[in-house]
Amino acid sequence: MASGLAALLDDVAAIARLAAASLDDVSAAAGKTSMKAAGVVVDDAAVTPTYVTGFSPERELPMIWRIALGSLRNKLLLLLPAALLLSAFLPAAITPLLMLGGAFLCFEGAEKVVELLGGHHGTEEAPETGDPAHLEQAKVSGAIRTDLILSGEIMAISLAEVAGEPLAMQALVLAAVGLVVTVGVYGVVALIVKLDDIGLHLARRQPAVVRRFGRGLVKMMPGILGTLETVGMAAMLWVGGGIILHGLEGTPLAALPHAVHDMAAAVSHASVVLWTINALLSAVFGFLAGLVIVGIVHVIGMMRGRH
Template identity: 75%
Template sequence: MASGLAALLDDVAAIARLAAASLDDVSAAAGKASVKAAGVVVDDTAVTPTYVTGFSPERELPMIWRIALGSLRNKLLILLPAALLLSALLPVAITPLLMIGGAFLCFEGAEKILEIVHGGHGEEAAPEEGDPAHLEKEKVSGAIRTDLILSAEIMAIALADVASKPLWEQGVVLVIVSILVTIGVYGAVGLIVKLDDIGLHLARRGGAAIRAVGRSLVRLMPMILSLLETVGMVAMLWVGGGIILHGLEHSPLSALPHLVHAASAAVSHAGIIVWTIGALLSAIFGFLVGLGVVAVVHAVQKVRGKNQAFTSP
């Protein structure tokens, strides 16, 4: 009995030592996966403030808190189990799913650019009417649904980066990435939507320099939101195009990603310049892919519209 207990304790100690030795690997993997998902994170941060515009300032942070909790539920209760099951049962599907998600990002980015080109970007939406509590609930629900798509892409990127790790380590990394990304995104969103209130507060108090800073913040808020939207749009194309190019590396179309790498290296051997050129080419490729998806989606919608008109009495 004693020897059995001693052997059990030895096994527990060995497992503890193994877990401790793996913590550094887990932390490094989580950090690397979070960085790779940065493009989607930027887009998530740029998109979310639009869901709380038009509501009273005192409701902005509670709405963001509810969206953040919904985002964490999306990641931990829906996407994490699905990702681990996929990794355990059908790991070969990770890359195709990533590419589908990348194509969706390209579609979103290209569609936003087309809206700007055709003048839709500048049109102001009509103010929504109805019970404020009901409108708030609808906005929060819509934001959480949108977050599910973006969070799925973040989790897929993180999963692909740790696919060779043991299943328990994949789970820990995905949990860490989920928490870090959620805190980062919605902490930044909370700060962004409150910048104008902070500016007003500073403009009414303190010395002349502080008041000038406050007035500048209030004036710059529309520009900041517009810049964020543009950055998010470019990030979608860059990340989506990059994901698809990476997925094509071991396919009959491998010449495309190799061409991008060769073009980046031909411009300069400096790391930051190579990365910048590669990101730019990925974004251009993503835009072209997005245009193709937009054309297909609009063609399908047109055919469905004709069919509905044909079958309606």
């Protein structure tokens, strides 16, 4: 009896060690894929605050909560099953889909740069009138639709990183990435949106140094949002350009990504410098590719009578 119990406990311990190792593998893979998708995550965090501006402060956090739930549904109920089906039955489509997503990011980034240089700001909208509840629902729905595109790119990047793993591992990693990214992005968004309220609260407190800090925080908010928008724009170009360049490897245009790598290596072989130069060159390539797409889209729009 004792030997049987000891054997059972040994089996339980072995299973526990295996489970712990599997969780470590999932955590490591999720961390790696989350870093790969960092540019899209930054853009997601930069875009979302614009959807809750103009609403009363007491509605901001409920709106962010609803958008976060919609984002989680996008990732876990729509994109995760689609990604697993794609991995199981059509893995060759992963790279072309990634490149399409990268092209979309380049288009978005280049369009923002063009608007910025032209003196227009895409995040500024004319005041809207109507029922506040209807307007709130429209804004939340629009944010969730935008999140679907960005989440699709995040899940595609993650899937590409674990494409060689068993299907169960892929599912666990994608679910972990979806949860971590959603909590991280919308936690940061909630903090950004409430920074001005925090500043106003501190501006009424004692001592004087706290009041000065609160007033400074309120004054800094436009600059913080502007910086975040710029970082998001640069991240879109860097990630989008990098995805397209990586996808061109193994094609007749493979000389292009090789040239980018060789140019970076010619500057320095230090890992940090090499990564930085690669990122800058990817962003430049992403901007140029995005400009081409912007031009095509505008020409098509003019041909169809839209200006």
